[in-house]
Amino acid sequence: MTATSEPTAASQPAAGSNSVLPDPPAPAVPPVFPGRWVGAASLVVGPLLVLSGVLLRFRFDFFYPAQLRAYEHHPGLVTASYSLVSAGWVLLWPGITLLAARIGERFRELAVWGGVLTVLGLFARTFHAGVDHLDLHLVTVQGAATATRTVSATYGAFHVFSILNAAIMGGWILLAFGAYRARVLGPLRATALGLASAMPLGVLKGTTAWSIAAAAGLCVALVPLGVAAWRTGPVPRAATVAGRLLLVGLAGTAMFFFGQAG
Numbered sequence: 001m002t003a004t005s006e007p008t009a010a011s012q013p014a015a016g017s018n019s020v021l022p023d024p025p026a027p028a029v030p031p032v033f034p035g036r037w038v039g040a041a042s043l044v045v046g047p048l049l050v051l052s053g054v055l056l057r058f059r060f061d062f063f064y065p066a067q068l069r070a071y072e073h074h075p076g077l078v079t080a081s082y083s084l085v086s087a088g089w090v091l092l093w094p095g096i097t098l099l100a101a102r103i104g105e106r107f108r109e110l111a112v113w114g115g116v117l118t119v120l121g122l123f124a125r126t127f128h129a130g131v132d133h134l135d136l137h138l139v140t141v142q143g144a145a146t147a148t149r150t151v152s153a154t155y156g157a158f159h160v161f162s163i164l165n166a167a168i169m170g171g172w173i174l175l176a177f178g179a180y181r182a183r184v185l186g187p188l189r190a191t192a193l194g195l196a197s198a199m200p201l202g203v204l205k206g207t208t209a210w211s212i213a214a215a216a217g218l219c220v221a222l223v224p225l226g227v228a229a230w231r232t233g234p235v236p237r238a239a240t241v242a243g244r245l246l247l248v249g250l251a252g253t254a255m256f257f258f259g260q261a262g
Helices: 036-056 064-073 075-091 093-104 108-142 144-154 160-181 187-198 209-231 238-260
Strands: none
Touching (some): 036 093, 036 209, 093 108, 093 209, 108 160
16 A cells, blocks of 8 residues: 655645745736837838938038028938938837837836837827928928028927927937836947937927937947847748738838829
């Protein structure tokens, strides 16, 4: 007759203690939205577009009268510059969402505040880009001199997105601090990310040394993070990647022609 093993004293809970052990911490789950691939693409493409657009208009003076004159003489170049920068700001939001999710694995409050303020700042820059588009095309209709007078007369007009000026600057600083505390970025790259707060804000802003430093800081901080995100996790089959690229190409082409149709 085999003897049944009795629980030892070491395996029994001590008197007065809880008999239920705490659950182990749950492993970090990759965010479903925006997803690893979309977020990684955003972190790579967005900063590079901003830097490219900023560099294209470096030759022109910073303030809006010079920007309007530059459009009068170099419409294609200035249009490309402003288009690249505005597209870069818009495309950054999935990457910021992914970065905030990474920070939130350790510091939820920093992730929420840093992520929300930064994305709200991107919305405000998108509004500024729309005003830029209209003001530049006033040159086509009215000429640079008249367009400059019109912009000057309306430059200080109130708009609701002026409330977010602090978010445009402060969001990047808080996000960089959270990324450093959560060990998502080291001190050098976190500082580079914080430099994005130095990007001039407002309507028809040209390029300064601070603009280049801010855009380069975005590239230093975020592009390697996007590449690392691509390399982390399972690699999809080549057929899957080709199918998704084809779908993106077809959808983008259809959306382009739909937009041109008004």
